[in-house]
Amino acid sequence: MHFKFKKSNSPVAYCALTIRAGTRNEDQMYGGIAHLTEHMIFKGTQYRSARSINSYIEKLGGELNAFTSKEEIVIHSTVLKEDISRAIALLVELAFCPKFSEKELEKEKTVVLDEIISYKDSPSDQIFDDFEEMLFEGTNLAMPVLGKARTLKKIGVKQLNDYVRTHFVLQNMAFTVVADVQEEKVKRLLYKSLEKYAPGAISAVEENMLRPIPQPLGRIES
Numbered sequence: 529m530h531f532k533f534k535k536s537n538s539p540v541a542y543c544a545l546t547i548r549a550g551t552r553n554e555d556q557m558y559g560g561i562a563h564l565t566e567h568m569i570f571k572g573t574q575y576r577s578a579r580s581i582n583s584y585i586e587k588l589g590g591e592l593n594a595f596t597s598k599e600e601i602v603i604h605s606t607v608l609k610e611d612i613s614r615a616i617a618l619l620v621e622l623a624f625c626p627k628f629s630e631k632e633l634e635k636e637k638t639v640v641l642d643e644i645i646s647y648k649d650s651p652s653d654q655i656f657d658d659f660e661e662m663l664f665e666g667t668n669l670a671m672p673v674l675g676k677a678r679t680l681k682k683i684g685v686k687q688l689n690d691y692v693r694t695h696f697v698l699q700n701m702a703f704t705v706v707a708d709v710q711e712e713k714v715k716r717l718l719y720k721s722l723e724k725y726a727p728g729a730i731s732a733v734e735e736n737m738l739r740p741i742p743q744p745l746g747r748i749e750s
Contacts, residue, residue: 560675
């Protein structure tokens, strides 16, 4: 797992777990599974119900959200700095302990299908998906992030579990924190949560845990 920390002077702390598991990493038969997985991880874990997940950070006056792109899924939270340990623990729990149910899956498919329809009603948005579908034809990147109705129908709990098992691993993750706390304290909190929710995963890559995110080589101008 890569780790990036930035010190701030704000009473608010931000943390994000980035997972290299976007549209690029999908089986074309199950297009949209990355985005659907992002939705489903908020529907329950082995330790919390959907209601508990949604209220946990809100009770602290914070925010919990996520998004999916062609390249990644990002789960992020903003809280007061004194609550950062709770935010870190929850992000790790969502990534490593999701519990998918058929009932919730069918509900969430309906939500995503409504999103797809809304895009079709907005030509200024739809044109980007159409362009990328032509540009990346024959590759996974041609699939819209939301997927398509025909591919979403094929996704079941087994496919979600397989996707998470394959891609939600430490080697594919980066954790970013911006907060007015000590960097070593943040690392300890993160390691503690990983030991609790992903002990087997840690032992597999322990020597490389919490590596700094490599700096970019520089921008290539066209």
